[in-house]
Amino acid sequence: MATGRDPMTGRTLRAQITVDRPSFVLSAQFDVPAGDCLAILGPNGAGKSTILGALAGLVTMTGEIRIDDRIVDDGATHVPPEHRRIALLEQKPRLFPHLSVRENLAFGPRSQGRSRREARAIADAWLERIELPDVGGWRPTRLSGGQQQRVAIARALAAEPDVLLLDEPFAALDAESAPTIRRMLADELARTETTSVLVTHELSDAWQAASRCLVLDAGTVVEQTTPAALTASPRHPFTAALAGYSVVHGTWDGGALVVGDDVLLGIVDGDIAPGDAAFGIVVPQDVTLSATSGAIRSRVRALSVHSGRVRVESEAGLVAELPEGTAPPAAGERAWFTPVGMRVRAARAASTRSPVLVAADPPE
Structure with missing residues (x-):
């Protein structure tokens, strides 16, 4: 044709x-x-x-x-x-x-x-x-x-x-x-x-x-x-969120990500120094949710359903995916969120980057 x-x-x-x-x-x-x-x-x-x-x-x-x-x-x-x-x-x-x-x-x-x-x-x-x-x-x-x-x-x-x-x-x-x-x-x-x-x-x-x-x-x-x-390995908070990760912003203190008055443990990914602005990423399945204790207490901003599982989004940026049959907190309530195995990266300002050539082959 x-x-x-x-x-x-x-x-x-x-x-x-x-x-x-x-x-x-x-x-x-x-x-x-x-x-x-x-x-x-x-x-x-x-x-x-x-x-x-x-x-x-x-x-x-x-x-x-x-x-x-x-x-x-x-x-x-x-x-x-x-x-x-x-x-x-x-x-x-x-x-x-x-x-x-x-x-x-x-x-x-x-x-x-x-x-x-x-x-x-x-x-x-x-x-x-x-x-x-x-x-x-x-x-x-x-x-x-x-x-x-x-x-x-x-x-x-x-x-x-x-x-x-x-x-x-x-x-x-x-x-x-x-x-x-x-x-x-x-x-x-x-x-x-x-x-x-x-x-x-x-x-x-x-x-x-x-x-x-x-x-x-x-x-x-x-x-x-x-x-x-x-x-698999987003280097910017926007693309991490697009890829479905929980994204939380804070400051690296040399051993953890400081978010306001809370401290979140994480694994350093790339060059980062104490005092640097940083962000952590973690898949929602690796964020636990509790009504009584955890790493960071935050208000629930939104609820959504993906493939029958409820996702609970916090104002801090962390998203927890609950097992089937688990009753979620209501929007507006406060709950404790704890990320496990969070990766932490430096949040470098875009203005400091140089133009990048997008070629046919991946970079070395």
Whole structure:
């Protein structure tokens, strides 16, 4: 089933981007090999969408952006967004409401000079690919939110971009449709060999689509590694929380993590000196909960259920996972939390880090 894209057409993206923002200077340097996906993660306001805007030509920057040997932005060249062959897909599908679904899918091929017949064939092939073969004549408003996002992804890929930028494309989806569309996107990126950059708040998105991750904090790259390494050994509190760890902040006193008036025992992981700001991480299964005694007494901030087990989140950052059948304390109550085998790492400020190159191969 043809979609208009020839095989082996992935492009290599190389970017060195600096953007002056009101609160910090964003600085990032990375390579994305042809047909690969780079996931960008970080707290709100860290600069993730700013990178996508710079790549798309929508944000003023200094540095260089290159696709294979073609420069699209540097001190002397600024290719307009519409001529970069870089597509941007956001949280909202932003389909053309006055066009049918088929016409939306045919828009990119038609803009590139394909005949009406060719563009229609490409659109119909994509409708088959996304399992919506019977909605081509519908207006987008007749589709559900999940169906609209499937069409938006297909429309972006039907235009055969050299690079596809994805700005949290699953954030507005419900829990039922999001996994299906995640799988669809990962499959289509691999099949079409489209180079992509994915901004997300979900580590599961990186696992599904990306081979490398770049983590931003206040405009600075603080981690760069594979999704597996990021999950097993996160080096930043944000990624530790994304990976499902309990995260607690304090000061290292040379033998324990001091959190307010409490002292938590931990195992040093990396270089850390007495008096350094530090954070501890521990899996929720290794945090015990008691009503009478423990390492730190904290108010219960929230309760959640995962696979039938109750997780109790404290205001101190520790999360305890209770055995099945155990009655949890209510939100707002105080309880004693005790981490076992907590790893402690230095919490170095992002502003002290240098830009990090994200290459095709893991660092030594």
